[in-house]
Amino acid sequence: MNNIVRYAAINTKVSAQIGELLKNEDYINLLSKKNINEVFAYLKQYTHYGLEFQDIEDINEGDMHRATLEILLKKSHVKSLSKSLYFLYDDYREFYKTLFIRYEIEDLKVILRGIKTGEFNTAANTNSNLKDTLFYIGMYSDVDANLLISSENIQEFVNNLKGTIYYKYLYPLVNGKNLADINLFTLEMTLDLAYFDIFYKSIELVDKNDRKILEYIQGTNVDLLNLQWIYRGLKFYKLTPEELFNYTISHGYVFSRKDIKSLCYSSSLDEYEKRIINTKYSFLFESQNPKNIFMERRIYRYQYFKLLDIKSRSGLNISKVIVYNLLLEFEVRDIVSVVESIRYEMPSQEAKKFLIRKL
Numbered sequence: 001m002n003n004i005v006r007y008a009a010i011n012t013k014v015s016a017q018i019g020e021l022l023k024n025e026d027y028i029n030l031l032s033k034k035n036i037n038e039v040f041a042y043l044k045q046y047t048h049y050g051l052e053f054q055d056i057e058d059i060n061e062g063d064m065h066r067a068t069l070e071i072l073l074k075k076s077h078v079k080s081l082s083k084s085l086y087f088l089y090d091d092y093r094e095f096y097k098t099l100f101i102r103y104e105i106e107d108l109k110v111i112l113r114g115i116k117t118g119e120f121n122t123a124a125n126t127n128s129n130l131k132d133t134l135f136y137i138g139m140y141s142d143v144d145a146n147l148l149i150s151s152e153n154i155q156e157f158v159n160n161l162k163g164t165i166y167y168k169y170l171y172p173l174v175n176g177k178n179l180a181d182i183n184l185f186t187l188e189m190t191l192d193l194a195y196f197d198i199f200y201k202s203i204e205l206v207d208k209n210d211r212k213i214l215e216y217i218q219g220t221n222v223d224l225l226n227l228q229w230i231y232r233g234l235k236f237y238k239l240t241p242e243e244l245f246n247y248t249i250s251h252g253y254v255f256s257r258k259d260i261k262s263l264c265y266s267s268s269l270d271e272y273e274k275r276i277i278n279t280k281y282s283f284l285f286e287s288q289n290p291k292n293i294f295m296e297r298r299i300y301r302y303q304y305f306k307l308l309d310i311k312s313r314s315g316l317n318i319s320k321v322i323v324y325n326l327l328l329e330f331e332v333r334d335i336v337s338v339v340e341s342i343r344y345e346m347p348s349q350e351a352k353k354f355l356i357r358k359l
Helices: 002-020 024-031 036-048 067-086 090-098 100-119 130-135 144-148 153-161 167-174 184-205 208-237 242-246 256-262 269-277 289-311 319-343 349-355
Strands: none
Touching: 002 067, 002 319, 024 036, 024 153, 024 319, 024 349, 067 090, 067 167, 067 319, 090 184, 100 130, 100 144, 100 153, 100 184, 153 167, 167 184, 167 319, 184 208, 208 242, 208 256, 208 269, 208 289, 208 319, 242 256, 256 269, 256 319, 289 319, 289 349
16 A cells, blocks of 8 residues: 555544644633632643543533543543554554553553452442543453452452463562562553554554654654653662663664663762763753652653644654654643642642643
């Protein structure tokens, strides 16, 4: 299939969706709201979320809660991203489905934590609000959310994943071990690493030019996630170089596995920061603001502007589809940040610092 046939329709659709994303003016207006009810009312009346929210008849705008709004945003997110599937065919359709794995993994983590804390158990299953937050799980996979929620413990949870793409990654972590020896952190990190392994196998489904675009976008993300992880590991967790390296991700765009391993063996945090200052990611440590508080925002903001640049240069290729996917995710994150700033009565000028986009 040539690129004109493959991308003409979907790029037109995605361009329209990108055009509907919130503008700077929308965020300024949202930051001026006094409570979450006003935020919900604005989104419903003036933004593309109105199409999703207009059918909600059982929620009174005056009774809106933060958790409820997040659920509505996740529902809208799922619906918006799913629309692209109607315009994709064959291997590209299968590749696109793998993008949902990252979100499905977040749902799996929610269930894991619920099992660990006892929130998901026989007595609580019918009352658990956590079940209402699971939107991605099983959408384009054979994962059974109800079966996983019914798991009595983490070992049973892993056994209930048998036959899915996740089982081979988690089974070695629970096989032959006592429940007390199973580390939730290790399970969650393994799931995160599994996503990247699955993703990089799936890009073999697309053609060479699209593969290069995906390797650049995802490779940059891998670089930044690794740098953030090493920083936190050195500063807060006091992990050994071997432990740090074990949880880093392969397929970075700038940093090879050898480079990442070398960074993990930095003799101190100062040495690590000095080594990053000499790379294209120096912005992570140049600011005078507290590094850890704003590091995640710096990473997202860097990616945000890179995505805008890619969008401006996109042609008949996969870039616009991927850009929309990520821009929509960033939008949801920023709306949640706005809600949090209102919740804590943060001045709007201060709240702007926590947004991904720059106002």
